[in-house]
Amino acid sequence: DLATGRVVAVEALMRWHHPERGLLLPDAFVPLAEETGLIVSLGRWALAEACRAAQDWPARDGFVPSVSVNLSAQECRQWDLVEQVKRALQETGLPPNRLRLEVTEQVLIDDLGTAGGTLRGLRALGIELAIDDFGIGYSSLGYLRRLPLDVVKIDRSFIAGLGAAAEDRAMVEAVTALAHALGMRVTAEGVETPDQLAQARAAGCDRGQGHHLAEPMSSEAIAAFLSTGRGREAIP
Numbered sequence: 516d517l518a519t520g521r522v523v524a525v526e527a528l529m530r531w532h533h534p535e536r537g538l539l540l541p542d543a544f545v546p547l548a549e550e551t552g553l554i555v556s557l558g559r560w561a562l563a564e565a566c567r568a569a570q571d572w573p574a575r576d577g578f579v580p581s582v583s584v585n586l587s588a589q590e591c592r593q594w595d596l597v598e599q600v601k602r603a604l605q606e607t608g609l610p611p612n613r614l615r616l617e618v619t620e621q622v623l624i625d626d627l628g629t630a631g632g633t634l635r636g637l638r639a640l641g642i643e644l645a646i647d648d649f650g651i652g653y654s655s656l657g658y659l660r661r662l663p664l665d666v667v668k669i670d671r672s673f674i675a676g677l678g679a680a681a682e683d684r685a686m687v688e689a690v691t692a693l694a695h696a697l698g699m700r701v702t703a704e705g706v707e708t709p710d711q712l713a714q715a716r717a718a719g720c721d722r723g724q725g726h727h728l729a730e731p732m733s734s735e736a737i738a739a740f741l742s743t744g745r746g747r748e749a750i751p
Contacts, residue, residue, distance in 0.1 A: 516722055517715065524722075563603045566614060582613065586622075591618060591626075596636075651670045666702055675707075695719070705725045
């Protein structure tokens with residue numbers, strides 16, 4: 516949170532510890548999982564693991580961060596997605612208000628009707644919904660008012676240009692103003708430097724995410740990170 520410095524959410528991302536090739540990032544295996552159809556079962560596993568891990572995070576000042584999980588296009592098209600999410604919450608005991616699901620702008624553009632219905636079903640469970648990488652899909656800002664979203668995450672490419680490109684600043688300020696008018700919060704993705712943090716805050720962003728605020732870490736390391744409150748150090 517750019518106003519309080521509190522860590523309010525943690526995004527869960529998949530990594531594969533391959534026995535021969537070492538640590539693999541999603542780009543190395545997710546396309547194959549999508550091609551073979553395994554992305555759905557992989558996504559369900561990731562959701563359950565993220566919910567389970569978040570249950571172990573400590574509270575600080577009576578507050579525990581939420582966990583954010585990405586949904587693939589194939590997952591969003593599954594007829595039983597809402598039930599699968601509901602089951603994951605029930606089996607892990609994670610309160611719905613501590614789960615956020617993220618979908619990319621492109622997923623919504625490709626099938627707005629189906630996506631809208633699915634998002635409304637998920638929202639009814641009490642979880643938060645976010646649109647990820649907003650701005651790179653070239654969709655109309657009008658999409659925002661037609662979908663039950665809580666958070667708009669502005670793509671890192673716009674955050675990187677905030678200090679130098681007037682067009683990027685105008686884009687960020689316009690999205691932020693509209694999102695706030697619709698009752699949504701705005702997260703600046705890819706905050707890598709103190710200047711980008713200052714620029715994102717000046718543009719009206721509510722939250723920031725990036726290496727300047729916290730490096731990627733394991734779930735166990737996150738628990739230690741939260742217990743010490745070190746997230747505040749990056750936000751003067």
